Every structure is written in structure tokens, then in C-alpha cells.
Amino acid sequence: MTAHEAPDDLGPERPGLPEGFRIDGEWELGAVIGSGGWGTVYEGRSLADGTPVAVKVLPTGSLAPGTRTAFGELVAREVRFSAGADHPHLVRTRAVRTLAVPDLPALDGATALVMDRAEASVKDVLDAAEPGRAVADAARILGGVAAGLAHMHGAGWVHGDLKPANVLLGAGGQVWLADFGLAVELDGSHAHLPPLGTLDHLPPEWWSQRTGTLGSVVRPTADVWAFGILAHQVLTGGLHPFPGATARARSLAAQSYARGTAPLRLDAGLDEGWRVLIADCLAPDHASRQPHTAQRLAARVERLVRDARPHRRRTGPVVAALLGLTAVAVAGMALLGGDGPAGGDRAGDRRTAGATGPATGAPGRGAAAGTAAPGALRPDADVPDALRPVIDRAAHRCTDEEVTPALLAAMLKVESGFDVNAARPARDEYGIAMWTPSVFRAWAVDGDGDGDKDHMSAPDAIATMSLYACWLDQRFKQEGLPKEDLQALIVAGYRTSDRTVIEERGVPERVRPHVEEVLRHLAAYER
């Protein structure tokens, strides 16, 4: 949400919750991370397993009656959207609670959103950036933002407040859209929003439209405009595409451009592909921006991310340094790295160093000789020879012990029978790992390091399967699901979703036969 445009009468001094405050005996609050226009975000941790979380507390008690209705509506929206958001590029809300704090009347009855905790926002990165130079990992960050937006628009929502502060970066390199207080559900082609967006990211047409009782009309093209501004900032170390020392001056410059009285002057240092994409996002009005849907932009950004890859092999650690990440977080980033052999090798080394048993990090069947690590493939397993090194390498991207070569092989066996050309068009699933292309895009890993991420390429599809399995594994651990069931749950999550498995706290009935078949193969494949 926006700090500058929020009404001033949200309450005098905003009261805070003390460190150590517990929510429902499940989470404990720590220090304040920051406050926005509507609420305060605290560090927190799960009392069950110490998992770090961020808790956003949205009070309503201290508001003037006139403000309360509008604010209550925004809170309801944030809660409604957050609870339903389920995508790797949208920050995950783990729980929504109503606080009971009779001693602090202003916070009694406040809503608390318990979210995955980020390390930093893109705003933090831009604040530390050198103007004129793209921030480290710029293309990948923008790829995540575009994929998150495409998902929101596809699901019938508009973000409404896309800006650097609302793009969060997780400790493992994840890119999450956040702050859904202004997210609105589309009613046909548009929705209504109170006039609250951020000046610097509002489209020029916003200023000329009348604000009705329902608020301003907001359409997906407003997010596309905001993405254009954000992309320019990320690719130029924070430079806004419109001139002016203040947000208001820049918004006036944007309006002059939209009226045709000033040209669009993008930074001269931008690569041609990005320049064209940003110019499309910054088309002067709703109609001319409309063809550039978030879905199309996401596909274009993905191509640009791919093209940028040879130059960014070494950027993961740079982002880590910039964000002050820990060694553990850097290790997580190697796991997530879709950067081909470099990322894979780092993960392999780490596994070697950390493992108590002999290393299986070396790709290929060499690992089958001598003492094999748990989960290594049996030499007589019916897995095609050519795939063994690919599966080994993919499994070693994940440092969690449940994601083994035998598990991935058993999943592939049942998904496609190791057929690289397998297809189930009715379910929109293709290739050896039966990826749905739009889902694959959100996770895609370049398994063979050829600069391309293709769900029909076995190395890419299998490496991506491993990454996704690893993430599922970590989710289920965070949720405290039984350790002995984790492999079965990963298989079930791959066929359904993390949320379905977590909600059912086990293997959903409808995928039970599939899971049992995979487990049979797993038993036969494991050394």
C-alpha cells in the first residue's frame, strides 16, 4: 500500500505490539520491520519449529468512523486476496487471525496476516543501487514480477499498487509480489479502487478520469504501466523514466507525454529488447496498452531473461551480498539457481561438503560404484542410461534428503514412463515430467545450461521437477507434516498442489493410487 497517499486520519500514534507477543500460541512477534499506510509489519517466528515469518497487523479499532468503512474494505480485500493467493511469485499468507488484545483497545480485533518472511524489498535494493546500472539479477526479478502479475490478471485480479516496495525478495532468491490491500477483483474489464495508488506508478489516464462513489476505475493496463516504470527503475539502478525531482513533477511529465506534448525518453543504456518492452508498457493510454497483456509481457520477459543469462551467471552471490544474506541463504539460492551448470555445480559441492556419507554429487553413474548415498539409483533399475546423470544432477540441486535420484526417477516413471515426448493435452501436461507449460514457466530451471528453459527438454523438465519437489518438501516441513511421509507428500503435491496436501494434512484420496505406484517404483529403484 502507499504511505504518501493514505489518509492522514488513520489514528494518531499507531500503537504497537510488544516483542514476545504471541498469536494463538502459534507465532511469536519480534521487532517491527516497517509500517505502511495501513498497518505495521513485524518479524515473527513459528513457535512450533522456529520458521521465520512476517506478521502484518491491520488495526481498525482506532479509526475515525468515516475512515473505518473504507479501511475495513481494504483490509477485507487484502485478507481475501492473500488467503487465496497461491503462486510462487505471490507472497504466501500462512494464516489470518483476529487479535484479542483487550489491554490495547486500538489493536483489539485487528487482523494479523502471517506471511512468509522476505529478506528485502526491491526498494531496498534500489536504495543501495548505483544509478545508471541495472541491479544484480534484474532480469530474473522482473521475470518473477511479470509472472506474478500474469497470474493475478489471469485469476481476475488487478494489483493496483505495483512499486519497488511491494516486490519482496526471499532468502532463497524468491521474487514475491506483496501488499494486496489495493488488489481488486475485476468486474468485467475493470474494477473500482479508492484513489490511493502511488503517484510514481500511476498511469496518466488515472488523472483524467472522474472518481465516482465507487472510486477510480482500475484496469489491468494500470499494472502494466506500473510494471514499465518498475522495469525501468530496476534496469537503471532506480532511475524513473519521467523527469522531475518529485513524484508530482514526474506524474505531470507522464501526463504531458500522454497528451503528446513530450516524447518518451527512456534511459539510453537500456538494451533494445527491454527498451521496446518498457515503451509498450508505457503506451500513453489504456487502449494502446491493452494489447500488451501481462501474460504476453511475461512471455517476452522470459525471453529477455533467457537472453540475459550468459551475462548473469555470477550474479546470484552479488544479490546475496547486496541483501546481506547468510551463507545458508546463499546455499538456498544455489538450489534455486536456474543458471545451468554453474548453479548445479555449486549445489553439488555443498552437498558433498555437508553430507555425512560419501558424496553423490558427481553427475553420472560414477556415483553408483562403491558406497552409494541413500536414495541413489540401483544399477538394475529400469531407468534409461542416458537419463541417469540428468536425474542425479537434478536431485543434487536440492539439499533436502528426501529429494533423491530414486524419488525423481520413480516420479518420472509414473508421470510419463520416461517418454520425453509424452503429452496429455486434455490436462495441458507435456514432456517427461508432465509439466503444465504455464506452471513450468513460473519455476523453470535451465537444466542443461543451453540458455533455454523448455518443458520438452528432459534436463530442464527434470531439474525443474527437482526444484519444485524441493520446495514442496520445505513447505511440508514448515507445516510440520510427518517426516516419514514427506516423499509420499511430495509426489502428491506434484500432482495436486502444496495447498491441497497441507489442507488435507496427507495424501489426497484422488491421487492415492498414483502416489502408491510411485512409492512401489521408489522401493524398487533405491539402493
Ligand SMILES: Nc1ncnc2c1ncn2[C@@H]1O[C@H](COP(=O)(O)OP(=O)(O)OP(=O)(O)O)[C@@H](O)[C@H]1O
Ligand atoms: N512478508 C514480508 N517479509 C518481510 N518484510 C515485509 C513483508 N511484507 C512487508 N514487509 C515490509 O514491511 C514494511 C511495511 O510494509 P507494508 O506493506 O505495510 O507497507 P509499505 O508497502 O511499505 O507501504 P504502503 O502500505 O503504504 O504502500 C515494508 O518495509 C515492507 O518491505
